[in-house]
Amino acid sequence: MSLDYQTLMNWPFAASTRTYCRADSIRIAEGFGAGVDPNWQATDNRYIEDTLTLAILPMSAVALADGEFWQQDPRSGIVWQQMVHAQESLRVHRPLPVEGSVVLTQKVKDLFDRGPEKGALMVQEQLLSDELGNALVSIEVTTVLRGNGGFGGQPQPSQRPEAIPDRSPDCALKIRTPEGADTLFRLSADIAVAAQAQADSQQYMLRGLGCFGLAGRGVLKMACDNEPDRLRAIGVRYAGPMLTGETMRIDLWHMRSGFALFKMHACERDAPVLSYGFIEFEPTA
Secondary structure, three states, X not given: OOOOHHHHHOOOOOOEEEEEOHHHXXXXXXXXXXXXXXXXXXXXXXXXXXXXXXXXXXXXXXHHOOOOOHHHXXXXXXXHHHEEEEEEEEEEOOOOOXXXXXXXXXEEEEEEEOOOOOOEEEEEEEEEEOOOOXXXXXXXXXXEEOOOOOOOOOOOOOOOOOOOOOOOOOEEXXXXXXXXXXXXXXOOOOOHHHHHHHOOOOOOEEXXXXXXXXXXXXXXXXXXXXXXXXXEEEEEEEOXXXXXXXXXXXXXXXXXXXXXXXXXXXXXXXXXXEEEEEEEEOOOO
């Protein structure tokens, strides 16, 4: 069954309530690599120590919105084994509580045809609200459907985000990825890109949301002094896999008050992981 534009654009997503506790917030932070590196202990403790001051990482919203692998439904026509995470962003409207219940609503926003060789591009919108209907965090996920190009849809529009400056970064840091086969956001080897990345390695590829959360930890430290309530928005463009047990280097450029660009590189493999990222934040007085 081939991909059908109207079927996906009208996919019957039901609103769902996601209830989580403090232990879940800690587990998600650990899935983003918090607690792995002793050098990050002072930074990570506020997200993994269950004390009165426990905080939740804003990127946890993506994990809370995750769970239903609806693309496997044969009615979608999606060749899910050839899906590749391309871009992700979130915008904070109100801070997430460290525990509680959130309501998830979502839809397919756009679907573009890049041709039989390049696949299709699907843009999905998700919204987490509190039980009174107040928006908390909106999320946009862009996925390349490599096996679904040539369905006869509109071509992908040309988009040129603000360019990263051609100069040395204003700040940089190194951050360790999670370790072990049982890490929370390990990508299933049923996905073709994961099988390829793991073929000649004892390491495991991490899902895009795990990469997103780890990068978010790094730029929160650099741009927001590790104060999560200062984050307004963050987005990334994926360039390559992130594996367990390796070191990422994040370079960041301050563009103007409350706005910075960044990218992320795997040190041991000398390979790009995020080719582009932005962060909007509340500047200090």
